[in-house]
Amino acid sequence: MTRQSQDGLAQEGQPTQQSTARTLSVPDGATASLLHTVERWTAHGWLRSLDQALVLFLHELDPLASPLVLLAAALASHQLGRGHVCLDLQATLDNSRFALSLPPDTVAQGSGATEPTPLPLPSELLAQVNLLQWQSALQASALVAAPGKPSQGGTPLVLQGDRLYLRRYWQYEQDVAQAIGQRITASQHLRQGRSAAQDAILRQALDQLFPPAGNQATDAPDWQKMACALAASSAFSIITGGPGTGKTTTVVKLLALLQSMALQQNGRPLRICLAAPTGKAAARLSESIVQALQRLGDAQLPAVPPAPGSGEVRSLKPLIPSDAQTLHRLLGSRPDSRHFRHDAQHPLALDVLVVDEASMVDLEMMAALLSALPAQARLVLLGDKDQLASVEAGAVLGELCAQSERGLYWHETAQWLQQVTGQQVPAELQDMAGKPLDQAVAMLRVSHRFHADSGIGRLAGVVNTGRRKAIKPLLKAGYPDLAAYAVPDLTHSSLAQLVLDGGGKRFVDSAAKRDAGPVGYGHYLQVLREMPANPSPEALNQWALRLLKAHGEFQVLCALRSGPWGVEGLNERIAQLLAHRELIAQSSGWYAGRPVLVTRNDYSLKLMNGDIGITVQMPAGQALDAGGASGAAVAQGALRVVFATSEGLRWVLPSRLQAVETVYAMTIHKSQGSEFNHAAVVLPPSLSPIMTRELVYTGITRAKRWLTVVAGGSSNFSVLEEATERQVRRSSGLRQGEL
């Protein structure tokens, strides 16, 4: 039972000796009660040990700290584990039932039924507390720094309005806001100081790069052209948009534009770097840049002056790099340290940095990146603001783009865009209440990948705008690229069909039933059997590339890790199924055909978190080193796992792979930054806290050509409908200031 303490926080029965013994001093009744509750929450897995350790540390630092402060600290730390940068006090009071990450049914039942005193919930503890009381307790605490208090440089907690931070995260947020703010201010001065002659040159280059063909028929403004103009005139810019809206196409044109301007101005090309948060995303960016460069006709490229000392006409294309690297590699990560080789004292040597899949960049990484960026360098972030936020705390891109649907362009921004692009910003996207940041964000609004009759594009749009009622009719409408069906249990034949041959018969499109249709895992396992006899190293490498490509054609995605409909259950079931069909020799351990996902960067093996490899049985005497060149001969039948990395193929001994898992099924979280010709999103029978609009949208948009949506159990897609209504709002204060 809970009763009330003097400071308004409800308390439970007396603590055990064990809990008080952990603290340095003997706490008073209310504090002891809170410490006891925190201990029990941790024991039940409602809090992390890390959260409890923080509370004990704070109590040691200040034995007089109010239980309200200790509770706030526990919840703030817990929120970090859920991706929130801070604890939003008001939101917690409004919805204190969900202050801990418990499935709602566990909350309702409590879990202390078998214990002497029922386990109190945060909602019970906070029942009599209001925002003012909580803020006052925090303001008064020696552990908390807050505006208006005398300097409290070293306090572990910081209160900013109704947001409580652990100091480190408050600092990251300050640093990020300040660094972006500085770049935006510099850009405003830059744009204001532009001469009419400079704008005329810019307009000419933009007209050349963006010939008017595509958009004339629709009267829609050419957002790619406007995005390019905004980014070309800003030290910081964001180009956001859904799949296939042309982010890479635009950035390649931007880089061509920036190089041509640099060559005109001082004869020297810019040092450009491309990066992404994961190895997979970096590889995909490289691929997309190469393709976008191929599509860019020479006639579209602005003229550049001849190289000094030679009369030769220079081409811009070689000056646009296509090799992207991970952010960790760019910044120079060090083993066992959260500090990078590059920081404010050792800045990166570059003039332009393009970061793709920026929605996956967490706050700490963004702070590190901005601090290592030289003041004069330009930063361009690319990403889809509606995708899942980073695994670690923060939702930087989402927050910076929070207003991008509404544009909020100032009149002067719209006027300047009209002047240099000839494009009109629609009146409804102009608003003098916009902030400086809004002037640096461009949202691409037309998908060029999905046709008007594409089910994938429509489903993504319906989910993204929360139109729950439109989902089922859309799934049943017979779109050629979309199949949706229920699978009552994991042994059902339709799941087997999907996994083996892609379930082409389920698609309306007749092409889907022919060779060019969607494939399942049977496809790459067939290629596996086609290893050439006695191959030369080159022939083996060619075959391995074909194998990896075939594997990338299809992927089963799911929301959860554990349970029968999670990665664990599906991996086991799919492996059994393939073994039963004799497509693989066994369903556990290491065997030819086992696809594995790297779950941690391994710099010695040059493998990145997210890389996928296939286990293969080597031909007799084949001599290959890890890089695919000739090396020590391997015994007949020895297993190697082959990976395609940015530096070519790598052949690795299974025993050297420390952090890998089988990847017949992959969580949607892990799939971010990847795309598959055919993606099958398998939904669990019931809703779990992890299932949100962002998760489902991210899953759907992994499919490039074919999408299968499987409703597990008897849910009949209600899980999809319900998840669509749940949007993640990560607490943070990035947009609270002048940004």
Ligand SMILES: Nc1ncnc2c1ncn2[C@@H]1O[C@H](COP(=O)(O)OP(=O)(O)OP(=O)(O)O)[C@@H](O)[C@H]1O
């Ligand atoms: N203005 C345009 N007109 C016609 N097609 C376009 C246009 N812009 C891009 N495309 C085409 O759309 C496809 C996707 O373009 P791009 O790769 O640039 O998009 P993206 O937003 O980077 O996609 P992703 O979702 O892979 O990140 C490409 O095939 C490209 O040729």
